[in-house]
Amino acid sequence: MTASLLAVLLVVQVDSAQAPRSPRTVMAIGQVALINTFVNRVDAWVFKQDWARSGTRVWGQHLRLGWEWDEDAFTTNMFAHPYHGGLYFNAARSNGVDFFQSVPYAIMGSWTWEYFGEKYRPSLNDWFMTSFGGITLGEMFHRVSSTIRDNGARGRGRTLRELAALPMDPIGGFNRLLRGQWKGIGPNPAEHDPDNYVLRVGAGLRFAEGLISDSGVAKMGAVVVDLLYGDQFAQEYKTPFDVFNVRLILNSNGGFNMLRASGRLYGTNLNSATARVRHVLAINQRYDYVKNPAHSIGGQSVEIGVNSRWRVGSRGYGLRTALFLDGILMGAIDAPGTGLGERNYDFGPGVGARWELAVERHGARFLRIFGQGEYIHAVSGASADHVVDVSGVELTIPITHGFGIAGHTYVFNRRSRYSDRPRDSRDYPEARILLVWTKAGFKP
Amino acid sequence: MALCTLLAAPAWAQQPRPRRPHRSGLWGEIGFGPGRVRVACSGCTDVVVASGTTGYVRIGGTASDRVLIGFEAFAFLHRAFAFSPGDSIRTAETATATVVVIWFPSRRGLFVKGGVGIAGGQFIFPGTTGADTSSGAGIGLTFGGGWDFAISRKFAVTMNFAAYVTAVGDVVLPGRRIDDVIATMYQGAIGFTFR
Numbered sequence: 173m174t175a176s177l178l179a180v181l182l183v184v185q186v187d188s189a190q191a192p193r194s195p196r197t198v199m200a201i202g203q204v205a206l207i208n209t210f211v212n213r214v215d216a217w218v219f220k221q222d223w224a225r226s227g228t229r230v231w232g233q234h235l236r237l238g239w240e241w242d243e244d245a246f247t248t249n250m251f252a253h254p255y256h257g258g259l260y261f262n263a264a265r266s267n268g269v270d271f272f273q274s275v276p277y278a279i280m281g282s283w284t285w286e287y288f289g290e291k292y293r294p295s296l297n298d299w300f301m302t303s304f305g306g307i308t309l310g311e312m313f314h315r316v317s318s319t320i321r322d323n324g325a326r327g328r329g330r331t332l333r334e335l336a337a338l339p340m341d342p343i344g345g346f347n348r349l350l351r352g353q354w355k356g357i358g359p360n361p362a363e364h365d366p367d368n369y370v371l372r373v374g375a376g377l378r379f380a381e382g383l384i385s386d387s388g389v390a391k392m393g394a395v396v397v398d399l400l401y402g403d404q405f406a407q408e409y410k411t412p413f414d415v416f417n418v419r420l421i422l423n424s425n426g427g428f429n430m431l432r433a434s435g436r437l438y439g440t441n442l443n444s445a446t447a448r449v450r451h452v453l454a455i456n457q458r459y460d461y462v463k464n465p466a467h468s469i470g471g472q473s474v475e476i477g478v479n480s481r482w483r484v485g486s487r488g489y490g491l492r493t494a495l496f497l498d499g500i501l502m503g504a505i506d507a508p509g510t511g512l513g514e515r516n517y518d519f520g521p522g523v524g525a526r527w528e529l530a531v532e533r534h535g536a537r538f539l540r541i542f543g544q545g546e547y548i549h550a551v552s553g554a555s556a557d558h559v560v561d562v563s564g565v566e567l568t569i570p571i572t573h574g575f576g577i578a579g580h581t582y583v584f585n586r587r588s589r590y591s592d593r594p595r596d597s598r599d600y601p602e603a604r605i606l607l608v609w610t611k612a613g614f615k616p
Numbered sequence: 617m618a619l620c621t622l623l624a625a626p627a628w629a630q631q632p633r634p635r636r637p638h639r640s641g642l643w644g645e646i647g648f649g650p651g652r653v654r655v656a657c658s659g660c661t662d663v664v665v666a667s668g669t670t671g672y673v674r675i676g677g678t679a680s681d682r683v684l685i686g687f688e689a690f691a692f693l694h695r696a697f698a699f700s701p702g703d704s705i706r707t708a709e710t711a712t713a714t715v716v717v718i719w720f721p722s723r724r725g726l727f728v729k730g731g732v733g734i735a736g737g738q739f740i741f742p743g744t745t746g747a748d749t750s751s752g753a754g755i756g757l758t759f760g761g762g763w764d765f766a767i768s769r770k771f772a773v774t775m776n777f778a779a780y781v782t783a784v785g786d787v788v789l790p791g792r793r794i795d796d797v798i799a800t801m802y803q804g805a806i807g808f809t810f811r
Contacts, residue, residue, distance in 0.1 A: 512795070555786045
């Protein structure tokens with residue numbers, strides 16, 4: 173079945189080698205089905221996984237019993253599932269479907285997988301994380317990979333660009349390969365050039381108290397990547413995620429440590445676009461994943477708030493502030509005594525707020541002071557309420573040719589209140605010293 | 617050329633304007649109908665199914681010709697609910713408050729909707745001093761569809777078929793706790809839409 177479906181899609185795909193002008197919805201739906209069929213059959217036939225051997229009897233049982241909560245590991249639920257959802261979303265995006273019309277692909281792709289793709293009962297948290305996380309990560313990956321790819325490039329550089337984009341958008345890369353777009357010369361899509369961006373990569377040391385053991389300060393290597401794609405003060409709102417920011421932290425102890433992404437779903441100026449003091453209302457969709465030996469927290473959120481900018485002088489310097497309120501659609505947090513079965517963290521919705529004050533030039537921040545507080549009410553796991561607050565200061569001192577030195581301090585605090593056991597409160601302070609490289613594009 | 621333009625203008629003006637969906641601008645809807653609930657929990661080997669009464673209120677605005685955004689409050693009521701044959705629960709109420717997006721794929725009355733928000737569940741049972749209550753709050757999701765039958769420019773009768781998923785956490789009953797309750801409600805309802 174997989175082979176025949178693949179063959180049909182290949183014929184249709186190769187038959188139309190140009191970039192899609194109108195959405196290829198049938199192709200997108202077929203690829204979503206193909207993703208599920210392919211993953212299921214590979215797990216069943218190659219990896220001999222019993223959970224993948226679902227059939228009509230299992231499907232009927234799932235339709236009768238409905239949702240439950242699963243016991244998967246934090247990384248599986250909070251990163252792997254959103255990444256998988258991004259594949260569904262980008263099956264639509266890479267076939268010319270727009271952002272909002274791609275949303276049902278992520279939701280239905282996940283729903284069909286939960287009900288028909290595995291023997292486990294459908295998991296509500298999986299569906300949630302795959303759908304909403306898939307939208308955020310999918311659109312972000314779609315845009316970043318479109319920026320990396322260059323339809324005007326030639327030779328080895330062109331191939332390297334296509335390969336670099338592949339881990340973020342494998343479905344888009346697959347479609348481009350079949351359409352001959354890994355080599356063909358043509359115009360780039362609008363997402364290729366965000367007009368304004370700041371990419372900052374830092375490598376150095378991280379010092380954290382309580383990260384490895386409850387006593388003493390641990391020292392480890394860290395890589396921090398920040399991407400600001402677009403600038404809400406330099407460009408009017410056009411499409412969802414035309415402005416977004418991402419932070420990725422890799423760590424020598426624990427590897428993949430943090431991925432945070434927040435994209436603008438909607439924005440509007442609250443005053444004149446030419447004023448020296450600007451205020452922009454924004455509604456953002458946010459994805460959070462933080463996992464280290466001391467704490468794990470993540471979730472899908474929608475936030476609304478105001479970004480402001482005060483121009484200072486005439487050389488592009490400014491002061492920026494942000495004040496946002498958020499609703500956590502579904503969050504996850506570990507804490508002593510939480511979880512369900514083998515799972516050691518709770519799921520639940522919540523609310524929160526964040527603020528930020530930054531000194532910047534053309535969008536590149538040199539000093540950031542920020543704080544964030546979140547409340548999560550557990551609906552699966554312990555009978556508990558969790559309050560998290562995070563605050564920090566980040567200073568970057570430019571030296572030469574885009575290089576600089578950065579110092580970060582960060583304090584994570586959480587308090588958990590249980591219905592059947594004593595309250596728990598913990599702090600995790602940490603500091604980072606990094607050598608950073610900044611590349612920025614700015615179009616006034 | 618000016619003459620051509622003048623002659624062409626009335627013809628252009630007389631072209632039928634695309635018909636908008638029934639709902640535009642500010643709109644509101646209220647409806648009622650029967651529902652069925654399926655309650656699952658962690659560690660439960662089976663689910664509890666019961667029928668009850670549902671009602672909803674929706675208000676919202678128009679994002680584009682085919683997309684509406686609104687707020688929806690939904691409630692399900694069942695007066696003889698029990699998690700198992702031995703339970704003496706009398707009343708189960710579940711409600712959701714969600715932000716919903718309604719999409720009209722064509723210019724007819726057919727629509728599909730989806731939404732996410734908060735949910736609450738309350739179970740009232742006989743206690744030692746009258747009625748005791750166990751309640752929980754959590755996540756609410758809704759998906760569904762329907763059809764607007766336009767009666768006039770300002771009023772429509774709306775058929776609704778929807779599913780509501782509510783995850784309300786633990787329910788504490790006399791002598792036991794039911795963990796991580798997920799109630800899924802299926803509703804068929806008739807609504808009245810005003811704009």
